[in-house]
Amino acid sequence: MFQAKAADPTDQESAERPAGGPPSVTLHAARLAFDGVALFEAMDVALEAGRITCLLGPSGVGKSTLLRLLAGLTELAPGDRLECGDGRPLAGRVAYMDQRDLLMPWLSVLDNVTIGARLRGMAAYTARAAALLERVGLAGRERDRPAALSGGMRQRVALARTLMEDRPVVLMDEPFSSLDAVTRYRLQGLAAAVLKDRTVLLVTHDPNEAIRLGHNVHVMAGRPAVLDRAMILPGAPPRDPTDPALIPVQRELMARLGLAERGG
Amino acid sequence: MTRLGTNRLLRGLATAAGLLVVWQLIVTLGGLPPFILPAPLEVALEWAARREVIVHHGLITAAEILLGLVFGTVLGTVSALIIAFSRPARRWLMPILIISQAIPVFALAPLLVLWLGYGMVSKVAMATLIIYFPVTAAFLDGLRRTEPGWLDLAKTMTDGVRTAGAQRLAILxxxxxxxxxPALASGLRVAAAFAPIGAVVGEWVGSSGGLGFLMLHANGRMQTDLMFAALLTLAVFSLVLWFSLDAVLRRALPWQPDTHPDEKE
Structure with missing residues (x-):
């Protein structure tokens, strides 16, 4: 009942991406409060076109809320402005990846990757999905159900599903935080490669992840929260965290997070 | 059948055999006359002697139960879908659903017989009514408890691409x-256990056929052994129905969280 239809080349989602690169995105959130306590006021976020912007900060500071505003999952308040550099609306151009893999247990791995097309009433482009699964290292697992996969594999499927959407803007909410250190490191490398030339917002609480993946890194802190000016990181992701040239960057980031060791 | 399934079946048979022994002991030691409590062997002999009558009435009851299950499931499923999808429908249908549950279905049985006659229709209606609520409530509960992350994901995948109605329908x-x-499956299991009650109550109130009719008839003539034979036939049919449905549902929904780890053998 919920199987993918046979691929029909005339009805596929192929040339969906418009000409021109990914857009820059800016969000001006006027005020957001929970139970009368302001989470943030007059918050401005700018995502540079084709770059990975990392948003760092402690839990509960409102990072995810900001991401949900961008994803269209939380209604914008009056006074909020969400704009793209190319002047077109952001809705329909966003792919969303959560900390949880959100795979649907009744669908095979392949059908999970192609669920977006079926939700849009289009034929699923299964050849491309299989190629993406191969790219994330899951060739041959197309027919498996999610329950048969490890946590790392499931998150790889989620990454493939995000890429299958082929959206110019990708919003990721702590996508690798539930993984073990080794798997996380590998997936970060993979993500940096496959997210090249997309406008990405990566919400994370891990400074090392921000240094490994971000072009621009923001720290969000305080209540009501404020966003500092972006740190522009040298070089291209994925960076090697053992690179001595990154030590000043790490020191600066630790200081911004208020974690600098004193008197050392 | 798997080894595990064979074990389960053997244990079930052992339990049944144990109950039969207890039953026989009560009859022998208690010195009860057959019209109060017939011995298992007498019931078995009566079943063999009257099997044509029992099978004839059993088929009528079975048909009522199965038809009731089909209609109740279809009505319940469709109602839950409509309530889940449309907000105005929810406002109008939810009260009807609650009222349908507030009126005891058993109290409706005489009315149903009056309106729909002594034939099968009133019994099918009875079984349908009795399972309508559990099926609707279970499915609706499942439809309302979708993992919010899946809905978020589906929303970002369809926002700006489909109209609001098409988006909601696709996500539904x-x-x-x-x-x-899986929630609907729970409702169907409850339905399979309730449908026989509906059919038999309908037959008791007024009928010309079915196991309930046969039991009432035998009771009037003090044929307690025939009553027991009919009752056991109904019990066996209900058990077979429940376990078949359970097996089908397990096979159809292999992803649903099955048994709790403690229950695995």
């Missing part, structure tokens, strides 16, 4: 319905 059928199937 591609995400919420499959996610609610």
């Amino acid at each position: 059928f591609r995400v919420r319905v499959p996610a609610a199937l």
Whole structure:
């Protein structure tokens, strides 16, 4: 009942991406409060076109809320402005990846990757999905159900599903935080490669992840929260965290997070 | 059948045999006359002697139960879908659903017989009514408890691409319905256990056939052994129905969280 239809080349989602690169995105959130306590006021976020912007900060500071505003999952308040550099609306151009893999247990791995097309009433482009699964290292697992996969594999499927959407803007909410250190490191490398030339917002609480993946890194802190000016990181992701040239960057980031060791 | 299944079946048979021994002991030691409590062997002999009558009435009851299950399931499923999808429908249908549950279905049985006659229709209606609420409530509960992350994901995948109605419909059928199937399966298991009650109560109130009719008839003539034979036939049919449905549902929904780890053998 919920199987993918046979691929029909005339009805596929192929040339969906418009000409021109990914857009820059800016969000001006006027005020957001929970139970009368302001989470943030007059918050401005700018995502540079084709770059990975990392948003760092402690839990509960409102990072995810900001991401949900961008994803269209939380209604914008009056006074909020969400704009793209190319002047077109952001809705329909966003792919969303959560900390949880959100795979649907009744669908095979392949059908999970192609669920977006079926939700849009289009034929699923299964050849491309299989190629993406191969790219994330899951060739041959197309027919498996999610329950048969490890946590790392499931998150790889989620990454493939995000890429299958082929959206110019990708919003990721702590996508690798539930993984073990080794798997996380590998997936970060993979993500940096496959997210090249997309406008990405990566919400994370891990400074090392921000240094490994971000072009621009923001720290969000305080209540009501404020966003500092972006740190522009040298070089291209994925960076090697053992690179001595990154030590000043790490020191600066630790200081911004208020974690600098004193008197050392 | 797997080894595990064979073990389960053997244990079930052992339990049944144990109950038969207890039954026989009560009859022998208590010195009860057959019209109060017939011995298992007498019941078995009566079943063999009257099997044509029992099978004839059993088939009528079975048909009522199965038809009731089909109609109740279809009505319940469709109602839950409509309530889950449309907000105005929810406002109008929810009260009807609650009222349908507030009126004891047994109290309706005489009315149903009066309106629909002594034939099968009133019994099918009875079985349908009795399972309508559990099926609707279970499915609706499942439809309302979709993992919010799946809905978020589906929303970002369809925002700006489909109209609001098409988006809601696609999310309903591609995400919420499959996610609610295990809940619907729970409702169907309850329905399979309740449907025989509906059919037999309907037959007791007024009928010209079926196991309930046969039991009432035998009771009037003090044929307690025939009553027991009919009762056991109904029990066996209900058990077979429940376990078949359970097996089908397990096979149809292999992803649903099955037994708790403690229950695995």
